[in-house]
Amino acid sequence: MTHYVLPDLEYDYGALEPHISGRIMELHHGKHHRAYVDGANKLLDQLQEARQKGAYDNVGTLARALAFNVSGHVLHSLFWRNLAPKAGGRPTGELAQAIDKHFGNFDAFKQQLSKTAATIMGSGWAALMWDSFSAQLVIAQIHDHQSSTLEGAVPLLVLDAWEHAFYLQYQNEKTKFFEAVWNLWNWNDVAARFADARHLSLHVKNVAERAA
Numbered sequence: 718m719t720h721y722v723l724p725d726l727e728y729d730y731g732a733l734e735p736h737i738s739g740r741i742m743e744l745h746h747g748k749h750h751r752a753y754v755d756g757a758n759k760l761l762d763q764l765q766e767a768r769q770k771g772a773y774d775n776v777g778t779l780a781r782a783l784a785f786n787v788s789g790h791v792l793h794s795l796f797w798r799n800l801a802p803k804a805g806g807r808p809t810g811e812l813a814q815a816i817d818k819h820f821g822n823f824d825a826f827k828q829q830l831s832k833t834a835a836t837i838m839g840s841g842w843a844a845l846m847w848d849s850f851s852a853q854l855v856i857a858q859i860h861d862h863q864s865s866t867l868e869g870a871v872p873l874l875v876l877d878a879w880e881h882a883f884y885l886q887y888q889n890e891k892t893k894f895f896e897a898v899w900n901l902w903n904w905n906d907v908a909a910r911f912a913d914a915r916h917l918s919l920h921v922k923n924v925a926e927r928a929a
């Protein structure tokens with residue numbers, strides 16, 4: 718059975734300063750992200766044990782917990798790759814064209830994403846996603862790690878809005894964190910994800926064509 722592994726960061730914990738402190742990165746990656754990986758693996762083992770025992774009473778509960786932990790692992794793994802030291806600026810090429818097409822212009826996209834993050838009640842993420850069902854970019858507001866997202870949509874860029882992502886440094890001023898992160902977006906990574914995802918299709922071309 719495949720188990721999940723905490724990925725190494727491609728930069729030092731302090732490399733994203735001053736925008737994200739090294740202490741936040743150390744805790745966020747080493748403790749929070751690790752907990753989702755460990756939690757997901759434990760749940761896989763519990764599901765296997767349930768099958769071996771023929772004891773299926775709790776598999777629904779385990780499935781819900783697995784979705785939370787695996788999604789936490791996936792989103793954090795993307796978030797680390799979406800960020801880079803001395804990055805930011807604006808995307809170029811086909812990703813830039815797609816953002817203009819689907820959101821009007823880059824500033825509108827930036828404002829929508831930041832506001833989507835800032836208006837989360839409780840814990841969650843704002844995410845730029847490729848909706849493979851209708852073949853367009855969308856911004857989702859994900860609650861916890863896995864609720865209110867779009868089935869069939871592939872996350873390209875994710876912004877962690879849990880308090881653990883910013884509180885040590887920004888306290889209650891989370892909008893300052895959502896502003897600072899624009900100095901860190903690794904657009905090369907986002908563009909590579911877009912290039913892969915845009916070829917995904919849920920075989921619904923007929924639906925899209927009829928709607929067009």
Ligand code: MN
Nearest residue numbers: 749877879882
């Ligand atoms: Mn987090």
